[in-house]
Amino acid sequence: MTCKELTERVMAFRDRELPLSTRLSLQFHAAMCPCCRNLLTSYDTLVEMSAELADVQVPDELAREFDDMILTAMRPPT
Amino acid sequence: MATALPQRYLHPVAQLLSGSLVERLRRRDRAAFTELCHSHRDRLYAIALSVLRDREEARDALQDTLTSAWRSIDQLQDDTALGAWLGRIVLNHARMRLRSRRRKPMELVDDFETWFSADGHRASDPPVWPRADDAIDRARFANRLGELAAGLPEELHVVWALADVQHLSMQEIVDLTGLHLANVKTRLHRARLLLRERLGAEIGRPA
Numbered sequence: 001m002t003c004k005e006l007t008e009r010v011m012a013f014r015d016r017e018l019p020l021s022t023r024l025s026l027q028f029h030a031a032m033c034p035c036c037r038n039l040l041t042s043y044d045t046l047v048e049m050s051a052e053l054a055d056v057q058v059p060d061e062l063a064r065e066f067d068d069m070i071l072t073a074m075r076p077p078t
Numbered sequence: 079m080a081t082a083l084p085q086r087y088l089h090p091v092a093q094l095l096s097g098s099l100v101e102r103l104r105r106r107d108r109a110a111f112t113e114l115c116h117s118h119r120d121r122l123y124a125i126a127l128s129v130l131r132d133r134e135e136a137r138d139a140l141q142d143t144l145t146s147a148w149r150s151i152d153q154l155q156d157d158t159a160l161g162a163w164l165g166r167i168v169l170n171h172a173r174m175r176l177r178s179r180r181r182k183p184m185e186l187v188d189d190f191e192t193w194f195s196a197d198g199h200r201a202s203d204p205p206v207w208p209r210a211d212d213a214i215d216r217a218r219f220a221n222r223l224g225e226l227a228a229g230l231p232e233e234l235h236v237v238w239a240l241a242d243v244q245h246l247s248m249q250e251i252v253d254l255t256g257l258h259l260a261n262v263k264t265r266l267h268r269a270r271l272l273l274r275e276r277l278g279a280e281i282g283r284p285a
Contacts, residue, residue, distance in 0.1 A: 002198025050242035073144035
């Protein structure tokens, strides 16, 4: 497996969608290639960091005005 | 004017008599619409915010969504698809806002092929990512990641935001975007690779 082939398969590897032989081949390449080991760990870090961008709370102001927003939506178009 | 009670407060027999939510919506029952909006509020706002990364714009996209939903309520088919129907509307409004915001050319369109030499190995060693164990560093990196993601091509940005920020399942993203599953995966992977490459160039150290 080449670096390019590994790069194309990182997501499938992470999602456990690769057949065993490809998985082993990928792991063997990563063991030999620091560049691709770095890719595997940083890919995981990136996905974890992306999840931290989620803003789970609806702002209080929006919650307070939400009924007005619904009424606005139901107004006939002008 | 008397306001009708939301369906959930009605006696089960009264609920049966008053019809399913979708039937009530098709009759343009204002209480049913209010109930629908409240039950999907948080999810719709979260989708808009994950795509737009701006609270004001997400709020405006939510307002546009409610308005579009009320005006097109007669297109509703069945109860089970209500969430996906609203999700598609909010995603469309968020994408329109995203497009109107992006007048300058994308800066993050890297050519994947150029990363590799003819034999399939990396043409040059990419920067090594630091360990972001420190909470402050991690928050800083995450913020920068959000800024960089705004420069992704729209079709990649939307899928990345829904999958990695909003944590929607692949099937939910398929339902919302109308893309094939394989396309969703390809776009997500490409977005991650571009973000990793670009963020690595800023925060990494030479290999």
